[in-house]
Amino acid sequence: MSPLIRKEVKKLHGYTLASYGNQTKLNQNESAYDLPLAIKKKALARLEALAWNRYPTPFCAPLCQKIADYEDCDKEAVLVSGGSNILIQAILLASSIEGKVLTVTPSFSLYDIEAALLGNRLISVPLEKEDFAFPKEKFLARLKKEKPNVVFLANPNAPTGNLFSEEDLVAVLKAAKGLVVVDEAYYPFSDFTLKSRLKQFPNLILTRTFSKAFSLGGVRLGYLLADPSIVREVQKAMLPFSVGLLSQAVGEVVLEEEGFVRSIVNEVSREREIVYQGLRQFKELKVYPSHANFLLFQTKKAKALFQKLLGQGVLIRDVSGPQLPNSLRVSIGSPSENRRFLEAISHALTA
Numbered sequence: 001m002s003p004l005i006r007k008e009v010k011k012l013h014g015y016t017l018a019s020y021g022n023q024t025k026l027n028q029n030e031s032a033y034d035l036p037l038a039i040k041k042k043a044l045a046r047l048e049a050l051a052w053n054r055y056p057t058p059f060c061a062p063l064c065q066k067i068a069d070y071e072d073c074d075k076e077a078v079l080v081s082g083g084s085n086i087l088i089q090a091i092l093l094a095s096s097i098e099g100k101v102l103t104v105t106p107s108f109s110l111y112d113i114e115a116a117l118l119g120n121r122l123i124s125v126p127l128e129k130e131d132f133a134f135p136k137e138k139f140l141a142r143l144k145k146e147k148p149n150v151v152f153l154a155n156p157n158a159p160t161g162n163l164f165s166e167e168d169l170v171a172v173l174k175a176a177k178g179l180v181v182v183d184e185a186y187y188p189f190s191d192f193t194l195k196s197r198l199k200q201f202p203n204l205i206l207t208r209t210f211s212k213a214f215s216l217g218g219v220r221l222g223y224l225l226a227d228p229s230i231v232r233e234v235q236k237a238m239l240p241f242s243v244g245l246l247s248q249a250v251g252e253v254v255l256e257e258e259g260f261v262r263s264i265v266n267e268v269s270r271e272r273e274i275v276y277q278g279l280r281q282f283k284e285l286k287v288y289p290s291h292a293n294f295l296l297f298q299t300k301k302a303k304a305l306f307q308k309l310l311g312q313g314v315l316i317r318d319v320s321g322p323q324l325p326n327s328l329r330v331s332i333g334s335p336s337e338n339r340r341f342l343e344a345i346s347h348a349l350t351a
């Protein structure tokens, strides 16, 4: 008798996120800055003029062109999706079913979930214990031994916030026989991208999102940059018309107003330093430097601290796990949200 549900699916816990109602919300690395009303109005005017009864242009051709202009690359090197999550799935569908996927741990949980869903064997190399540095020798050894179909590396990494060096990533690209996906969801906050290496390495895919620096978490848009021969193949694994014309139009408008994005990134970098220094005042916390829009810190009583903050209306994320004991992650919010968080943590630790 054939099973109703595949064993790979049954084994998964699936993605969950508890909801805690209205809080100072610093748990999802969203942008704290909604689009200014003038930009929303421009997008709404664009939406009003569209024919909502018609299917959108296949594979978002106009938005692809705008992204290509913004990235200074050919539009054939761009693939748009409804969030970069979808790209992770499409890349796996195109390259690795019941194959091998190599990543590091701790990292973004979706690589594991999607790889497992498609029956892949997931190989995770632990990051260095002290500072989450890239374990270059161990990683390269596993890469050469296992010959994975795909490598996933987030840079900056999540939830640790640190950046892997260009030298290490190039070493991976040189040694890999399969695809190397570098997830640059947080790159605008780090000032580092591997984009200049795309022409040199046709097995390199960069994934990007509109959910963080572009303030469009609720709109759902992402894209990848890769060699056009890879883009054409991954595109076949994406459902046609899966990005609605409303999302596409909003994405186009935001790219036309990208000055807004730069001002957010500058503010987040300033605020990240303030929160980092603020947290470092507490000797019971170990705070890690970050190149993203969040900070990771560890403390012996992480669960209790999370609850105490929640009791004061401040929601952060408990990211503790076997590879990451007693760990909390806080997104960088607006200046007033960050002050609220620092006050709340001071109260929780001293009360």
Ligand SMILES: Cc1ncc(COP(=O)(O)O)c(C=O)c1O
Pocket (backbone or CB within 6 Å): 028, 029, 082, 083, 084, 085, 086, 108, 154, 157, 158, 183, 185, 208, 209, 210, 211, 217, 221, 222
């Ligand atoms: C490393 C990383 N990649 C991708 C994503 C998902 O991005 P999107 O909203 O575009 O699906 C996240 C979201 O938090 C992330 O942390």
